Amino acid sequence: MNALxxxxxxxxxxxxxxxxxxxxAALILFVPAATQVLLSTSERVLLSRGAATPLLxxxxxxxxxxxxxxxxxxxxxxxPVAMREVEDIWDGGLAVPIPVHTAFSSGGFRIVGTTLxxxxxxxxxxSEGRGLSLLGDAVIGADVAKAMGxxxxxxxxxxxxxxxxxxxxxxxxxxxxxVLAPTNSPDDQAVFVDIKTAWVIQGIGHGxxxxxxxxxxxxxxxxxxxxxxxxxxxxTPDNIQSFHFHGNQDDFPASAVIVVPNDTRAATIxxxxxxxxxxxxxxxxxxAVVQSxxxxxxxxxxxxxxxxxxxxxxxxxxxxxxxx
Amino acid sequence: xxxxxxxxxxxxxxxxITPALKLDSNAxxxxxxxxxxxxxxxxxxxxxxxxxxxxxxRIAICRALVTQPKLILSDEATxxxxxxxKARILELLFEQAAAASxxxxxxxxxxxxxxxxxxxxxxxxxxxxxxx
Numbered sequence: 001m002n003a004l005x006x007x008x009x010x011x012x013x014x015x016x017x018x019x020x021x022x023x024x025a026a027l028i029l030f031v032p033a034a035t036q037v038l039l040s041t042s043e044r045v046l047l048s049r050g051a052a053t054p055l056l057x058x059x060x061x062x063x064x065x066x067x068x069x070x071x072x073x074x075x076x077x078x079x080p081v082a083m084r085e086v087e088d089i090w091d092g093g094l095a096v097p098i099p100v101h102t103a104f105s106s107g108g109f110r111i112v113g114t115t116l117x118x119x120x121x122x123x124x125x126x127s128e129g130r131g132l133s134l135l136g137d138a139v140i141g142a143d144v145a146k147a148m149g150x151x152x153x154x155x156x157x158x159x160x161x162x163x164x165x166x167x168x169x170x171x172x173x174x175x176x177x178x179v180l181a182p183t184n185s186p187d188d189q190a191v192f193v194d195i196k197t198a199w200v201i202q203g204i205g206h207g208x209x210x211x212x213x214x215x216x217x218x219x220x221x222x223x224x225x226x227x228x229x230x231x232x233x234x235x236t237p238d239n240i241q242s243f244h245f246h247g248n249q250d251d252f253p254a255s256a257v258i259v260v261p262n263d264t265r266a267a268t269i270x271x272x273x274x275x276x277x278x279x280x281x282x283x284x285x286x287x288a289v290v291q292s293x294x295x296x297x298x299x300x301x302x303x304x305x306x307x308x309x310x311x312x313x314x315x316x317x318x319x320x321x322x323x324x
Numbered sequence: 325x326x327x328x329x330x331x332x333x334x335x336x337x338x339x340x341i342t343p344a345l346k347l348d349s350n351a352x353x354x355x356x357x358x359x360x361x362x363x364x365x366x367x368x369x370x371x372x373x374x375x376x377x378x379x380x381x382r383i384a385i386c387r388a389l390v391t392q393p394k395l396i397l398s399d400e401a402t403x404x405x406x407x408x409x410k411a412r413i414l415e416l417l418f419e420q421a422a423a424a425s426x427x428x429x430x431x432x433x434x435x436x437x438x439x440x441x442x443x444x445x446x447x448x449x450x451x452x453x454x455x456x
Contacts, residue, residue, distance in 0.1 A: 012328070
């Protein structure tokens with residue numbers, strides 16, 4: 001009773017100091033609790049995305065980088081895999097390959113070049129507009145639409161890949177033809193285009209503007225078009241037929257290939273085919289990679305909890321309260 | 325002196341920490357009477373940091389006397405007080421001791437006070453370690 005009387009008297013008189021102490025104490029309790037909630041949510045999201053992607057094909061290297069790039073559209077840039085790998089999987093008849101090209105971005109959001117199979121595989125629904133049908137079309141995730149304040153009928157421009165790449169291609173203006181319904185996944189923060197559109201951004205494919213004759217310029221019926229004043233390229237109904245790709249499409253790049261096997265047997269056979277370490281590609285199980293990452297995060301969290309617990313239970317020096 | 329309690333709360337504090345003592349209207353009346361006798365009756369609702377050192381000392385004296393103890397221990401109780409206050413406090417100490425039939429054991433360097441005590445021990449004689 002006496003302790004409570006003193007405590008309330010102290011709180012009433014030193015309310016500012018007490019408020020700071022209460023806030024600090026609340027923060028000390030809140031941070032581990034918030035971390036726990038955050039980690040649990042992250043774990044659930046990470047694992048569900050990983051578990052929903054049976055197999056992932058990509059260049060040999062960091063499995064984590066490959067997974068983060070293809071599933072979560074992170075900044076990681078794994079070495080590209082050639083499109084012939086996609087054709088090989090198609091030809092094998094054991095799985096459906098879905099290439100993803102995640103090398104570019106627009107307004108801070110990753111541009112994901114892929115095929116229509118991706119939308120079926122992820123069960124993505126449109127909340128507005130239509131799906132991809134023409135070269136240059138873009139379908140944006142719900143978060144992108146909200147953040148950029150754009151929707152069907154608007155356009156977005158791909159960001160230059162490298163400001164210092166002087167002979168790089170111009171950014172591509174892409175009309176937004178559809179907006180996806182929210183999924184609470186990385187798909188909400190992606191700009192989806194056909195993989196051929198991604199190749200156009202990369203400069204593998206391009207179109208040609210109609211040339212203007214000197215006579216048309218001289219008599220004022222046309223202006224001189226010059227690449228020097230063109231800020232970006234645009235695919236229009238007038239020039240779409242002129243767009244073409246140079247080289248063998250089998251050599252064209254994808255960041256990774258999502259492989260959806262027909263059944264467990266097909267998955268096992270496919271995994272066996274890519275066990276050979278001499279191959280330039282690897283077939284991984286994203287679920288296992290993500291699980292390994294989550295396990296590591298939780299090991300670190302456990303260590304931090306132990307350290308925090310020791311610090312809280314054993315303060316560096318005993319507190320002495322002296323009243324005079 | 326607890327800085328987060330008012331002068332009145334400080335004086336009555338012994339009632340908070342001693343279960344045998346009952347904090348009733350008599351205790352409050354005694355606290356106010358002691359404060360008035362010490363000249364701080366109008367400052368009972370102030371906190372120690374709003375009082376002078378001498379006023380704080382008078383609160384401490386009131387706190388020591390409010391429970392009407394049978395033994396009052398005083399260590400330079402009037403050291404920080406001006407002559408007028410010193411006389412008043414000493415008078416109060418003696419009055420309270422007499423009223424409660426209590427003993428007053430005081431330590432002081434003030435030789436003028438010595439005649440007022442029944443018994444005096446001069447510690448100066450112990451300076452060499454051997455009593456005179």
